[in-house]
Amino acid sequence: MQIAPPDFDRMFGALADHTRRDIVRRAIDSEEGVAELASHYPMSFAAVQKHIAILERAGLVTKHRIGRRKVVRTNVETLRVARRLLDQYEVLWRGRIDRMTQLVTENARERDQ
Amino acid sequence: MQIAPPDFDRMFGALADHTRRDIVRRAIDSEEGVAELASHYPMSFAAVQKHIAILERAGLVTKHRIGRRKVVRTNVETLRVARRLLDQYEVLWRGRIDRMTQLVTENARERDQ
DNA sequence: CATTAATACAACCGTATGGTTGTATTAATG
DNA sequence: CATTAATACAACCATACGGTTGTATTAATG
Numbered sequence: 001m002q003i004a005p006p007d008f009d010r011m012f013g014a015l016a017d018h019t020r021r022d023i024v025r026r027a028i029d030s031e032e033g034v035a036e037l038a039s040h041y042p043m044s045f046a047a048v049q050k051h052i053a054i055l056e057r058a059g060l061v062t063k064h065r066i067g068r069r070k071v072v073r074t075n076v077e078t079l080r081v082a083r084r085l086l087d088q089y090e091v092l093w094r095g096r097i098d099r100m101t102q103l104v105t106e107n108a109r110e111r112d113q
Numbered sequence: 114m115q116i117a118p119p120d121f122d123r124m125f126g127a128l129a130d131h132t133r134r135d136i137v138r139r140a141i142d143s144e145e146g147v148a149e150l151a152s153h154y155p156m157s158f159a160a161v162q163k164h165i166a167i168l169e170r171a172g173l174v175t176k177h178r179i180g181r182r183k184v185v186r187t188n189v190e191t192l193r194v195a196r197r198l199l200d201q202y203e204v205l206w207r208g209r210i211d212r213m214t215q216l217v218t219e220n221a222r223e224r225d226q
Numbered sequence: 227c228a229t230t231a232a233t234a235c236a237a238c239c240g241t242a243t244g245g246t247t248g249t250a251t252t253a254a255t256g
Numbered sequence: 257c258a259t260t261a262a263t264a265c266a267a268c269c270a271t272a273c274g275g276t277t278g279t280a281t282t283a284a285t286g
Binding site: 033034035045046049053063068069070 | 263
């Protein structure tokens with residue numbers, strides 16, 4: 001089995017919901033089961049369960065059985081993958097800036113010589 | 114008029130589509146109008162127009178009239194806002210790690226003394 | 227100033243999303 | 257091993273999304 005290529009549609013789609021972002025935040029440093037997580041939100045247990053399923057498909061969280069609960073843990077590596085994509089845009093932006101200043105410098109040299 | 118608070122639902126929602134991410138990428142260092150952008154994708158002009166509208170509502174691009182075209186430009190600052198949110202998760206994660214190593218160290222000291 | 231290139235908008239269609247309630251499965255534990 | 261706490265799944269509903277085609281508006285330019 002190959003490792004799955006990053007699915008940015010799913011990643012960003014999963015992050016595009018306030019409840020899901022809050023679950024990701026909580027699951028970074030707590031060890032809560034599905035029911036415990038659900039208790040924090042003004043919606044049904046099943047709704048939270050679905051949100052967790054979406055986060056799971058996106059690779060943002062994993063579930064691990066502990067006792068009779070299934071504990072939800074955030075997969076920080078996937079968050080980093082998303083962050084790196086945003087970094088790429090920043091790199092492109094810097095490249096553009098560099099090319100612009102390059103041009104200005106060349107023009108100044110031409111003008112001054 | 115107040116400056117709008119960041120709408121992460123819209124931001125990440127806008128980024129959750131391959132075509133839209135590609136538009137963001139292109140609009141970082143090109144100066145293309147809506148029609149020129151549309152020519153790159155295997156879909157109708159109107160579809161691309163809608164994608165751009167979604168990016169615009171999310172604050173990820175802006176449109177500026179140049180001659181008879183309306184040029185689309187990426188708003189890098191909004192990308193940075195999104196990135197900073199992901200950074201926040203990383204900070205939480207580090208905090209957790211720190212607390213864990215803290216605990217281990219304390220236990221070791223107790224055991225050793 | 228009439229033409230037309232460029233963009234905007236409206237209506238429609240199929241499918242996905244976010245929510246609900248109800249039922250089924252699972253596996254720790256008394 | 258029967259109970260039941262915990263989770264999973266199915267069916268349903270309203271609304272949003274991604275796409276289409278067609279029509280309307282706008283404003284630069286010959």
